[in-house]
Amino acid sequence: MKNIFQYIQGDRAIWGVVGLLALFSFLPVYSASSNLAYLYGDGSTLPYLFKHFAHLVLGFAILYGVHKIPYNYFRGLSIIAIPVVVLLLIITMAEGTTIEGANASRWIRVPFVGVTFQTSTLAGVVLMTYVARYLSRIKDKAVTFKETLLPLWVPVFIVLALILPANFSTTAIFFLMIVLLVFIGGYPLRYLGIILGAGLIFLTLFVISAKAFPGVFPNRVDTWISRVENFSDDKDTEADYQIEKAKIAIASGGVTGLGPGKSVQKNFLPQSSSDFIYAIIVEEFGLFGGLFLMVLYLFLLFRIVIVAHKSTSVFGKLLVIGVGLPIIFRAMINMAVAVELFPVTGQNLPLISSGGTSIWMTCLALGMVLSVSAKREIVAKEEKEENPLDILSEAI
Numbered sequence: 001m002k003n004i005f006q007y008i009q010g011d012r013a014i015w016g017v018v019g020l021l022a023l024f025s026f027l028p029v030y031s032a033s034s035n036l037a038y039l040y041g042d043g044s045t046l047p048y049l050f051k052h053f054a055h056l057v058l059g060f061a062i063l064y065g066v067h068k069i070p071y072n073y074f075r076g077l078s079i080i081a082i083p084v085v086v087l088l089l090i091i092t093m094a095e096g097t098t099i100e101g102a103n104a105s106r107w108i109r110v111p112f113v114g115v116t117f118q119t120s121t122l123a124g125v126v127l128m129t130y131v132a133r134y135l136s137r138i139k140d141k142a143v144t145f146k147e148t149l150l151p152l153w154v155p156v157f158i159v160l161a162l163i164l165p166a167n168f169s170t171t172a173i174f175f176l177m178i179v180l181l182v183f184i185g186g187y188p189l190r191y192l193g194i195i196l197g198a199g200l201i202f203l204t205l206f207v208i209s210a211k212a213f214p215g216v217f218p219n220r221v222d223t224w225i226s227r228v229e230n231f232s233d234d235k236d237t238e239a240d241y242q243i244e245k246a247k248i249a250i251a252s253g254g255v256t257g258l259g260p261g262k263s264v265q266k267n268f269l270p271q272s273s274s275d276f277i278y279a280i281i282v283e284e285f286g287l288f289g290g291l292f293l294m295v296l297y298l299f300l301l302f303r304i305v306i307v308a309h310k311s312t313s314v315f316g317k318l319l320v321i322g323v324g325l326p327i328i329f330r331a332m333i334n335m336a337v338a339v340e341l342f343p344v345t346g347q348n349l350p351l352i353s354s355g356g357t358s359i360w361m362t363c364l365a366l367g368m369v370l371s372v373s374a375k376r377e378i379v380a381k382e383e384k385e386e387n388p389l390d391i392l393s394e395a396i
Contacts, residue, residue: 010067010370011307017300018063018366021351022056024293029354031261032273032280048273048354055356059363066367071316071375074368078130082155085126088119089162106166107357118357120163124174125365127159128322131178135185136315145191153195157202164206168224169345173329175199181322185314227343245269246279246338250290257286274353275346278338293352294335301328307373316372323365 008015026049033048092108107116134152156178164171182192249265252258263283266272272280282290304324311317327350334349336342348355350362 008064008067009374011303011373013303014300014307014366014370014373017296017303018351018363021296022060025056025352026052027260028277028281028284028352029273031263031284032266032277033354034266035269035272038267052354055354055359058356059351059359062360063363063367063370066364067370067374069367069371071319071368071371072313074129074319074371075133075315078126078133081126082130082159085119085123086158086162089123089159092119093162093165115356118355120167120170121357121361122364123159123163124170124177124326125323125361125368127156127174128177128181128326129319129368130155131181132185132315132318132322135182135187135318136313139186139314143188145188145194148187148191157198161202164203165210167346169333169347173326173333173347177322177326177329180325181318184321185318227345242270242276242344243337243340246276247340249279249283250339253283253286253290255287257282257284257289260284274348274355275334275344276338277349277353278335281352282338290335297328297331297350301325304328304369307369307376310376311372312376316375320369320372324369327362327365 029052030045030049033045036048037045088108092106095108106120107118109116131152134148138148160171160175163174179192179196182195183189245265245268249263249269252264258264261284263280265283266280269276269279278290278293281293285292301324304320308317308320308324311320330347331350333342333345333347334353337344337347348358351359
């Protein structure tokens with residue numbers, strides 16, 4: 001076991017939490033996939049379990065490979081990746097495909113491989129890295145809004161504008177995370193107010209345009225509005241079918257749950273293995289299982305904050321916050337949707353829900369976090385080697 005640990009670097013607690021989440025995910029995915037198995041297969045959930053296992057294997061390969069890369073390299077890579085991401089998003093808008101009946105403009109199919117990929121998740125990681133890079137460059141410098149407009153905000157709004165037509169919730173999360181990151185990075189508040197106002201104006205214009213020309217963005221704006229209306233309305237309608245089934249599942253679970261694989265609502269709840277998997281987890285593992293999962297994510301948040309605090313560079317701190325916080329934010333939103341504390345958004349549960357792109361990009365982001373942590377460990381080790389008296393004083 002010791003020989004295995006010598007090949008991994010970075011915060012061991014993060015490695016442990018990620019491993020626990022991955023291992024735990026097999027039970028709910030295997031159970032909740034029965035709905036898809038009967039709709040699109042022969043009723044066997046084993047293929048979905050093997051597919052989830054393959055996604056996790058590739059995800060951990062990405063995690064391991066990325067955490068070995070010195071995090072300073074991500075500065076230059078983010079500049080190169082921004083135009084690539086913009087191109088992929090344009091291709092997605094033009095040639096988006098459906099995934100088991102899901103929205104038609106979020107995924108593209110990789111040629112020759114046959115694997116589908118959701119480009120917006122990659123765009124989020126790249127965009128947060130790019131913003132962290134720019135903020136680290138202007139740290140403690142007096143800048144004007146005009147100076148930051150082209151290098152910072154134009155790429156941000158281009159990427160977000162390309163994601164918005166197909167996925168409002170993802171766009172909103174990225175925008176809020178970027179606002180939080182630039183606030184933490186010391187960006188002037190008066191300029192940040194301008195950006196918030198511009199974002200609101202842009203969203204309003206987009207909604208008006210979509211309403212005026214429904215053929216351009218069919219049903220998307222109506223879907224957003226109906227979800228918010230259904231959330232704020234106490235009356236139960238056909239549109240509340242998903243959330244009603246999720247609440248039944250949670251109520252059925254009680255304190256201890258029905259037991260692994262014994263969920264009933266998985267047979268009726270659409271997206272039970274992805275967007276609403278938390279409801280199935282609570283039904284099968286009860287309140288204790290749901291709280292345990294929440295504690296794991298909160299502990300992961302705690303370790304991410306620790307890694308950011310211990311980083312020796314501004315870019316390292318901002319990178320960890322930028323790519324790490326959205327993981328926890330998405331998890332909290334997924335749980336809040338399941339218990340009807342938030343409108344239905346389509347956000348899945350990181351490392352738990354089925355779906356390759358989400359797992360891969362979550363592992364990519366965590367690999368970056370661990371890369372920053374690994375660098376700190378190397379620096380600390382070098383400092384100890386250069387100061388043998390410190391080792392002697394610790395021993396005493």
